[in-house]
Amino acid sequence: MSDGLKEGFVKLLRANNIANNVLNFEDVQFVSEGRVSDDQIIREGDILICASSGSLEHVGKAALCMPDMEYTFGAFCKLIRPIGKLYPEYIAGYMRTDEYRNTISDLAQGSNINNLRNEHINDLMIPIPSDEQQGDFIDLQRQSDKSKFALQEAIKDLDALSKKIIAENLIPAGKE
Template sequence: MTWPTVKLGEVSAQIRGVTFAKNDTVPETAPGLVPVMTASNVTEDGLDLKSVLYLSREKILDRQFLRKHDLLVTASSGSLKVVGRAVLVRDNVDATFGAFCKVLRPGKLVSPNYLAHFLRTPSYRARVSSLAAGANINNLRGEDLDNLDVPLPPLPEQRRIASILDALDLELDSRRTALSRVNLLAEALFEGFLESSGEHPLARIDEIANTRLGKMLDASRQTGLERKRYLRNANVQWLSFELEDLNEMDFSPKDQVEFALAPGDVLVCEGGQPGRSAVWRGQLEDVYFQKALHRVRLNRSVMLPEVFVRTMKWLVTTGVLADSISSATISHLTGEKLRAVRIPVPPIDLQHAYVRQAQEIEDLADVHASHLARLDELFASLQHRAFRGEL
């Protein structure tokens, strides 16, 4: 069934945020101050209240206080993917919002939960991105927001659709929480491993591994005759790889030997977040690496790759690696600095014991991640059908 459509401005009132100067806000609360939500507080997972600014109550009009069932929308941002992001205010809160945000206050014809789900659909996001794109700042104008088409079934049907999507949302949140706890368990396991196995001898990385910076991308020397996929900084995350968007460039037969990857190699980011690392498992064949990455090929009779990566993360998190990072303009971990980094080297039998336990946790994380992926697919399917009248 195809539902009739209405303009968003016909079923909701639009409220502009509070305009204030930077020195009007403070980072700590006090009598007479109110938390002010900005674009950074509007996330895909709801309102993020970890970092909140406070503003004098006297600067805020009555209609600019958030109310239960309001939809807080990011209207302006340097990032196009942020513009149009919307969060449902589920409870009464004593808070306001800044001028880079807007509030949609639903009227009697539309369910707030239904409207909130509509504002998460890919079709809405695509439309908003096309309307808001700008040269420097991306801005969603009030009239453009009001003129968006919204499918509008009868209220009982809106509530039914919202209840189905809400229930699946809760299951997704539960699975994300479980996955987060498993990841915390992995962190705790490594910290316990370092503490329980006592003090360890320190070794320079070049004493336990060979390192190699990747191939430089030289556009003037590209022929297109021997194009190969390669890993760059963005493909290397902590403990894992993002392999969906690999770039290509020429790698001569000599390059293919010099910049080859073998299972057990560790890729370490030279820039971006210097030190970020992951173990290559041979996920893809005929893949090489670019200059933004170091390849670390360990002597595995001394140090296991899994322990090395966890150690690198520990060094970055604790700030120990900061002394090895050159940062005159942009932070870099040069080959010379990387080779000179000194890391603890636990006995190899303890490393193997740790890796076995870590693998059990990783297997559990994979189960949760797989379930989460399937739930995401189900949610996307139901969401698509819901607003086409097919649910």
């Protein structure tokens, strides 16, 4: 096994590993293989969801899992394994919408801990477009993500250039 994982253990993703609709692999925990069933191993196309948190804004955050991974998920998460007519990327994209966020906010409110129960997820009313429409939605989402990434990189480059120009044109104090 790679990544420093000792034989007999599986990497464990938790809610903190879901950020900005994608998985990050920082601060991954480990659990004994004997405590993880085959159904709890994350597969390509699964969607990992934060199901419990003291912060309502974290409940319902989700990320599409690609490709098959040697990971499982923690107790405060749930896993959706799509079957049927809806594409996993479409479902994950829907989970980025304001409509989804508003629904989750209404369902998950608790006195101290906000929870999504299985019936909340099972009862979600996700629009069912045609295969072609789902494909168009996924293509648009991918292009949007690429554009956002390119803009973020351009901002970083501009920030670095701005700092460089300022540093080159500053006159040290007392040398005027």
